[in-house]
Amino acid sequence: MANTKEIQKRMKSIKDTMKITSAxxxxxxxxxxxxxxxxxxxxxxxxxxxxxxxxxxxxxxxxxxxxxxxxxxxxxxxxxxxxxxxxxxxxxxxxxxxxxxxxxxxxxxxxxxxxxxxxxxxxxxxxxxxxxxxxxxxxxxxxxxxxxxxxxxxxxxxxxxxxxxxxxxxxxxxxxxxxxxxxxxxxxxxxxxxxxxxxxxxPADTYQEExxxxxxxxxxxxxxxxxxxxxxxxxxxxxxxxxxxxxxxxxxESATASAKDMLFTLKKEYNQLRQAAITQEITEVIGGAKAKKRKQKK
The missing domain is CATH 3.40.1380.10 (ATP synthase, F1 complex, gamma subunit)
Structure with a gap:
């Protein structure tokens, strides 16, 4: 799975392409x-x-x-x-x-x-x-x-x-x-x-000009x-x-619409990775805090 930096790079490339297609x-x-x-x-x-x-x-x-x-x-x-x-x-x-x-x-x-x-x-x-x-x-x-x-x-x-x-x-x-x-x-x-x-x-009654x-x-x-x-x-x-x-x-118009769909998918993937990274950081902080607390009790 791509990391957040790679997704951001792809999103920037798609946005630049959208500017061209719109123009x-x-x-x-x-x-x-x-x-x-x-x-x-x-x-x-x-x-x-x-x-x-x-x-x-x-x-x-x-x-x-x-x-x-x-x-x-x-x-x-x-x-x-x-x-x-x-x-x-x-x-x-x-x-x-x-x-x-x-x-x-x-x-x-x-x-x-x-x-x-x-x-x-x-x-x-x-x-x-x-x-x-x-x-x-x-x-x-x-x-x-x-x-x-x-x-x-x-x-x-x-x-x-x-x-x-x-x-x-x-x-x-x-x-x-x-x-x-x-x-x-x-x-x-x-x-x-x-x-x-x-x-x-x-028609028979049509005028025929000379x-x-x-x-x-x-x-x-x-x-x-x-x-x-x-x-x-x-x-x-x-x-x-x-x-x-x-x-x-x-x-x-079709290319711009496809680019928007790709951006929506990449944003969703980016948010999921970012949320997972934040959750991982919180988990590590909580785990470190618990380990320090146990050490102090000993």
Missing amino acids: MYMISSSKLRTAKKKLEEAEPYFFTLQSVIARLLRHIPEVHSIFFEQNTSIPEEEKRRGFIVITADKGLAGAYNHNAIKKTHELLKKGKNNKVFAVGEAGRQFFLKENLEVDKHFMYTVQKPTLHRARVLEDYVLDLYQNNELDEVYIVYTRMENAFSMITETKRLLPMKQEDFVVKQI IRLAAPAEYIMDRVITSYVNGFIYGALVESYCSEQNSRMMAM
Whole structure:
């Protein structure tokens, strides 16, 4: 059994750890509020782009775009796929990184011609250790997601797709469903499906507006889609950042609660040892006093 000095040392170490976990909880809480505000501000822009694409397809369903071309001549196992995987730059966020990496591993089994675009240091280091093809020019952190950074990622991936170096592009990110549930999702960015934008059933009395195009329909569609992809990547970055901070808050809250339980147990053990030591001292004093009294009588 540990002595009182060892228990006091352990209690001090746990208290110091609690200060760190509590501070990390407060930092993540502040970052989460900021990220949520960014997401709320970006959502109207993203949904507007979706409606613009739907309007164009509704009026000009025959419009041609490389971003809608479905190449069915290539077997599934031979398609060249690119995966944008969003993880954190560090750990201490529960199962956040693990879930994103696990989902990516499942997708990589579809074929052998895969390329990973790792956003976040935790995922990048893991995939490199697994000897997977990680694009070394695609080295981005996930701290403070911005539209500019999303634009850089979008330009890089679209260049590969338009130059016929990739057949499909996917993004793996984490969406925060609520304060207690984070879901790792996969979205195929390219090529897109027209049916995902077109409303299947329109009521007969719905007003069908007329539109006038100041440029060729293909040109407008390509520009809108590139902005849509940029908006989706930005939304995924912010969603993942929110999920990361929320996961870290939950992990730090759980760690702080566990530390409190450990402190309670150690305090109880410390008090028992201290009480036993005091009782032993009292017993020794009483025993010494009795022995001295017996000696005086003799």
